[in-house]
Amino acid sequence: MASILTPGFGHDFHHPRKELQLDQSHLLYQQEVSGLFGIHSHPDAAKLTCFGLYALQHRGQKGAGIVVSDGSETLQHKGIGLLPEVFTEKALEYLSGHVSLGTVWSSINKTDSTLDLRPFTAYHKGRTISVANNGNLINTGPLRTKLQKEGDIFHSSIS
Numbered sequence: 001m002a003s004i005l006t007p008g009f010g011h012d013f014h015h016p017r018k019e020l021q022l023d024q025s026h027l028l029y030q031q032e033v034s035g036l037f038g039i040h041s042h043p044d045a046a047k048l049t050c051f052g053l054y055a056l057q058h059r060g061q062k063g064a065g066i067v068v069s070d071g072s073e074t075l076q077h078k079g080i081g082l083l084p085e086v087f088t089e090k091a092l093e094y095l096s097g098h099v100s101l102g103t104v105w106s107s108i109n110k111t112d113s114t115l116d117l118r119p120f121t122a123y124h125k126g127r128t129i130s131v132a133n134n135g136n137l138i139n140t141g142p143l144r145t146k147l148q149k150e151g152d153i154f155h156s157s158i159s
Contacts, residue, residue: 034132036132037101038099038102040099049068049100053102053103053104057083060103061082062105062106063079063086063104063117064104065078065086065102065105065132066102067102069097069098070097074097075094076121078114078117079117080114101119105117115155118132
């Protein structure tokens, strides 16, 4: 799993209730369904991430997303389609920041929703976190049900 934490978002974030006990037998990695690329400490992080995603596009051609941060603001752009369709020059100009995380993705689900595109970004108590993963958990159904019963909210249909 890869993530970006914006400065000021304390890398000591800890939420004991969210720690789920999983052993490795529950994980299924399908590396052919996504590609991840990130840049840190570069003023053109989004453009460089887009170039990196071009090299990984064979790992996912259904959609793509990039999230960037300048340390105080987090911006993202996601879309269904090939990289040139998703990341126009205008879209890349909008994504200003020195830290970026990008993904290319091929859906194993039957949905075409941009809500399912990674990276996922969440805003909570004035803090922002973006997460992308490479692979799939095969026990997400029971985990999702358990977390929803505890009051968690999900914004994608991935399960």
